[in-house]
Amino acid sequence: GENVEQHPSTLSVQEGDSAVIKCTYSDSASNYFPWYKQELGKRPQLIIDIRSNVGEKKDQRIAVTLNKTAKHFSLHITETQPEDSAVYFCAASITGFQKLVFGTGTRLLVSP
């Protein structure tokens, strides 16, 4: 399968709160899971990625967790700031088809 489901589609939080975005994938052979941030009118940019041999990865206020058994992975943003407002995309590599499939995106709005 080639599906990557992403939830929620929109997420509103207050500044300082945490935000969690979840994705599930269907290809058990997927081994690379990046997260991209796209600000309004800008290009997608990688913010963090994780490979299948690791369960968790952190970079300052951002962390990603991976549960291979359940085939889901999540993005965690702590102490959110207004500049975190953007659309976030998860993605999963589909090895047999040699491609990256993106989730449908989550619009995160952080209110001051």
Added chain:
Amino acid sequence: DTAVSQTPKYLVTQMGNDKSIKCEQNLGHDTMYWYKQDSKKFLKIMFSYNNKELIINETVPNRFSPKSPDKAHLNLHINSLELGDSAVYFCASSQEAWTDTQYFGPGTRLTVL
């Protein structure tokens, strides 16, 4: 010293016309991609080239034809443009195919009238 560049940034044209979008990367990457992002923001892969060779061609109408004259360039030509082709088209590149950071260009917003 932009890493991945695209031209033009905006393209407004009539139905039935033929147009091209150019992409260049100066990162020395082996793999380049074209993505389409529709009005709902869905990002969908269209084509991928590795060392000038086509490695993936999604179910894209054959009105779309990519061309890679060398490793640093991947152009997209579109024939007989249709209303449904209106979208933002992103070029991207990465060193390894699919399991490496992809660097996106600024995008080309295509509007077909």
